[in-house]
Amino acid sequence: MRSSPPTACTSRSPRTATSGRSRTSRQPRVPSNYAAELEFAVETAWIAGQLTLEFFRLGVDPELKSDMTPVTEADRGAEELIRSRIAEVFPGDLVVGEEFGAGGGESASEAASKRHWYVDPIDGTRSFVRGVPLYGILIGLEVDGRVEVGVAHFPGIGETVAAASGHGCTLNGEPAQVCSTNNLSEGYVSFGDPGLFVDPRHRTAWQRMMEGAAYRVGWSDAYGHALVATGRLELMVDPKMSAWDCGPFPVILREAGGYFGDWDGNETIHGDRAFSTTRRLLPEALKLLAD
Structure with a gap:
């Protein structure tokens, strides 16, 4: 398991084998916009993931929300952490999260023109409370209706998939791409x-x-x-x-x-x-x- 967040490598090359093994992180080359947001999202997802792992290893009892879906102390704590980091680094941005809704201090009309961070602190809470390690921390930045930065971090298996427009997609810092199956x-x-x-x-x-x-x-x-x-x-x-x-x-x-x-x-x-x-x-x- 990593002891530090993976680099959001931005180079493109043919995909290497994509097993769950650790990768050697590369220094990113970032020729276009959203470099800072990409690095921030990777680091933030990793830090939130470390918080969730503490609960995951010890076990946690869920509560039921009004829609009858489970929520835990880990969900709320991870979202609060992510929100606080966004507020500190990008104070003008709106955050929309699963546990605490939309917030950022703007009115709805003002927020409509802002950058929106969409956050799911634990995607797969049912898996999380059952000890299944495939839950994820999801962070996406939408600007003018288009998602420009995205990170999906799976702390239980040590995988981070990250991308930003023009930077390519990576798995644990190595270039990743879809398969070439024809049918x-x-x-x-x-x-x-x-x-x-x-x-x-x-x-x-x-x-x-x-x-x-x-x-x-x-x-x-x-x-x-x-x-x-x-x-x-x-x-x-x-x-x-x-x-x-x-x-x-x-x-x-x-x-x-x-x-x-x-x-x-x-x-x-x-x-x-x-x-x-x-x-x-x-x-x-x-x-x-x-x-």
């Missing part, structure tokens, strides 16, 4: 909670997806999308998402040579359902998921 019939497909495919149209789309893939497995929550970005999965489908559940993924997939967005082909974190795949497989995936 979904040759690919691995994953999905969120099957119980959320309750709409008959969604259920039909899910069945088509299951029938069309070579292998189907439930690497759910944020980790499935990270697997697509790093070439270990061809398609990840979620029938229900909030903006903080997917804040970093549009830029992560874009910079890795893939797509993240709604089921209609729009790159966004504001749809109620989403998927990630490669650019090569996008037309086939859209056809499978069509209503």
